[in-house]
Amino acid sequence: MHGPASPGWLLVALCAATGAYCLLRMRSTVEEQRRAAGGEALMGFGMAAMAVPAAVFSPPPWAWPLYATVFGAAALRALWSARTDAHHLHHLVGASAMVYMALAMAASPGHHAGHGSSSGLPPVTGMLLLYFTGYVLLSGVRLIPAAAGGGGAVGWGDRPELARACRLSMGIAMVAMLITL
Template structure:
């Protein structure tokens, strides 16, 4: 990525933390071989109050979709951290395949089934944006240093608007409480991770 080294390392730290949290949720999700034996061991840290069994232990398609989301967000966070640290040291084709294939899978899934279509389209946009950013950053190293920017300005601007709006929306949901108070607890950790990755994606695109 372009920009100050300190900013790149801060971005890498934040997105790596968010990605690791998503990976931990995926690893300890109900039905996972690494899930704790006691059902309450996971959910006491994720929910401040008891939840109905159907909400605490999603089954069938809901469980699959929850694990799908955790996997996509873990890939996004850890991949963003890797890109921020390695820059052009890793070939752009590696990043393009790493994020392009899941993006295509999410696009096909969104087209094939209406369930959670919005979430899948968001993950597809995120994967395509990551592949685009990797290709644009690599292209910048092939030009002279006086070239001010890379990539397609209209596409970069559209993605900036998308992830900027997504970050604002996610931040609003994170701070919203049913009683009208502003609070952030352990139940808001998934939203906080999504907010971190939305801001990270915005910062990465801003640096193109």
């Protein structure tokens, strides 16, 4: 993504750490945790790769269509999974947003997508910003009671408050990436 290098590296670190924790969650004994964690790990690492500052590394032209293909497949999987679990609708929106950002970056290599046009914020970017801003606010509210509650000895992969914190951080990262688009 385009933008200053220091915030870009912080975004890379946040997304990579979130992806790494999601990989730990894949070792959970709870099947639902394992299923959700795989898609979230893909999102975390994909967002980290896309957030590397352009001044440091400019991906080759074939990388953006590759991102679009990978996240398009993730969106199709989320759509299929949404038949039985509504949480996967969020994964569908997230993967679709990644496809959108990859296509926008492919269409404007070396430039800020959407900048230079007199039309202002593209409608799709605006809708995604609204969605993810709402998601971040709702996730933050849901996290507050979880932090106050106590619990028994639970493995790292089964801590619901950490899973919520990871989802919150990925939502914040998505907002940051969409703003720079």
